[in-house]
Amino acid sequence: MTTVAAPKRASSKRADPELATITRLLAAGQTTRVNAATGHSQALYAKCPNDGGQSQVRRVSRQGGGAIFEVHMRCTQCATDFVAKPESLYLR
Numbered sequence: 543m544t545t546v547a548a549p550k551r552a553s554s555k556r557a558d559p560e561l562a563t564i565t566r567l568l569a570a571g572q573t574t575r576v577n578a579a580t581g582h583s584q585a586l587y588a589k590c591p592n593d594g595g596q597s598q599v600r601r602v603s604r605q606g607g608g609a610i611f612e613v614h615m616r617c618t619q620c621a622t623d624f625v626a627k628p629e630s631l632y633l634r
């Protein structure tokens with residue numbers, strides 16, 4: 543008996559484990575986490591829309607309860623400020 547993976551569909555929504563982790567982090571009001579497997583701390587980054595450079599979190603907008611609903615990034619290469627959607631964030 544063989545296991546057949548579900549076919550990947552072209553979709554604008556990413557449903558991978560990392561996005562779930564990022565969504566949880568933002569809901570908890572955090573932009574960093576400790577990887578339980580490696581013990582290393584990770585932070586949220588996004589790619590710059592101009593040059594694809596790694597951009598760091600500059601500031602966040604929070605709801606009353608502390609949950610982050612908007613993440614503002616700044617590119618380390620060209621200093622562009624932009625708002626990153628959760629789908630475009632990644633942990634490193």
Ligand SMILES: [Zn+2]
Nearest residue numbers: 590593617620
């Ligand atoms: Zn840039």
